[in-house]
Amino acid sequence: MTTIRDVARQAEVGVATVSRFLNGGYISDEKKSRVLRAIHELDFRINEVARSLSTGRSKAVGLVIPDLNNPFFPGIIHGVEETCENAGVMVMLAHTAEREDRVEAVINNLIQRGVDGLISASGLENPSSVSVPLVMLDRVNGTSAVDSVRTDHVQGGMIATRYLLSKGHRDILFLSGPLQNTGASLRLQGYRQMMEDAGFRPQWIEGKRFDFAEGYAIALECLKQGETSAIFAGNDLMALGVVRAAMEMGLQIPGDLSVIGYDGIDLSAHTTPSLTTVAQPMYELGKQAATMVLFRAYEESKRVCERVELTPKLLIRGTA
């Protein structure tokens, strides 16, 4: 591996001059071209590890994702990456595979490897103990003062419920995801408030996971009783499970049963029938989170915690 000392020797200048060439600073045109030539002749590539150690900055941020199987996340990742790429910052993607016990280890690992900031979509028990700028994405621990970006899930819950009510439904079941997930419990809150304001009885079941199988299993169970005319599912994957269960029971959608999902994943537009859903602005969520963490890491780390809430949007399609 060639180092800046090799380059300095080849160009017959001091190492400080090479470093100034790389980073800016006083350097004459003559030496500039000698260094440039030496770099090409030796095929010099800067060692970012050494640079990080020396400067204490890595020009990299960590992005922690709980579950890559959930198509909700790629859109977010895309937003984070484009924003960081424009700022010349690398994204180190890590994923915790929904294992809560791994989150802390993964974050420590990223910090030990020198990231300048962190975005986490995985829940943390103690966010304030993290020693670099941190932005929580989607999953927000209600109590602690941490920068965060998420969709306004209360509003999202209300939008879905209002739409179903406007279609004349009154026996609306909310099939939530795990309620320890902040998003899920806020959607429940929006749903309850809307139902109560309208004078109907809210009714909900808590699913253990946010996936297809869970939606399918619970729907099979509770559609047997046959009181329900509409189901508001915790996310799109669960909604697809519900649709499948209903179809297998011979129910017409949306004739016998209306279904509405949440998230607005790409796939939901492509199923048959296509899924009516409340879409989160995924790319925007990622972009916002990245903008915030870059600001904290490189501009101003002043600790006045900021909470951003973006607005969800109803996508009217074929299931409600």
Add this chain to the structure above:
Amino acid sequence: MTTIRDVARQAEVGVATVSRFLNGGYISDEKKSRVLRAIHELDFRINEVARSLSTGRSKAVGLVIPDLNNPFFPGIIHGVEETCENAGVMVMLAHTAEREDRVEAVINNLIQRGVDGLISASGLENPSSVSVPLVMLDRVNGTSAVDSVRTDHVQGGMIATRYLLSKGHRDILFLSGPLQNTGASLRLQGYRQMMEDAGFRPQWIEGKRFDFAEGYAIALECLKQGETSAIFAGNDLMALGVVRAAMEMGLQIPGDLSVIGYDGIDLSAHTTPSLTTVAQPMYELGKQAATMVLFRAYEESKRVCERVELTPKLLIRGTA
């Protein structure tokens, strides 16, 4: 930030002793416990950046993924991560968003940041110029001598075709993905060979992308002519597009048209009807690739290029 020099001072030992405590080497029980105590008292965390610079190893490998929206990749990522985690190696995930021009930059970046090895599922124009151990995953550049892992796509193409033939189809259309993708062209090869051996005329259309919209658009187009009794799609997403198009045209599946996909993504089991497909062993692909790169990076980098091909498996479900 506390350093090993702080720890050494606190424990009243030399820095070399602290380092030996961390990495193994001669150290007495007494000093061991003094160092351990000091580490806890000062909440010392090792700086991996400094360690990497000093040792020339980072205990990290890079994983380059072309497209996180394609559910084919999460299974692979999972296999890579579990294998690396067991070896105490971190995975740095980078994705190139299907932009060929970014691949080289992303890989250079990872190398400059000190990864000990690389797994790439994105195509490279010149794999042999990469200066760390490299394993190509799925996309294999036919000519150059590089370690690689992939599914036996010729066999995969034959399996799908043989199954459709066995069901009595003879007007089987192969709707391939982009043929510059090695996998796609190998599947075509398997398909052609099987059709010709059976004495039927192979017929194919090349899609520009491996996604739902492409499958949908092409199917709409060529189902109008109505010669085709079965379609073998380039991957599951395209197959779902085909199914959707056929349903919208009022065709019964599998009555009027049989469809078979490729990949075996989770989702394919959950659509209505569920998708008959040729499954790739995604977790195993990731596991194999990781095992190989770990071996090259930490055991034996001897350059006798190894090519592993895993066997695909037919999943008979509801569309054929």
Add this chain to the structure above:
DNA sequence: TATGTGTGTGGAACCGGTTCCATATTTAGA
């Protein structure tokens, strides 16, 4: 002529680890 100020340059110290080497001290074997 003396005194700045803006450019330009290179040596050496520093970032926080690892490891070589010199130097004990203990234990085993002849």
Add this chain to the structure above:
DNA sequence: TCTAAATATGGAACCGGTTCCACACACATA
């Protein structure tokens, strides 16, 4: 009892960058 090997320890050099500092020169100002 003497020597060799195993065990234990700390100082200092090193990894490859950045940056402080000392120094040199040109030109402008008083």
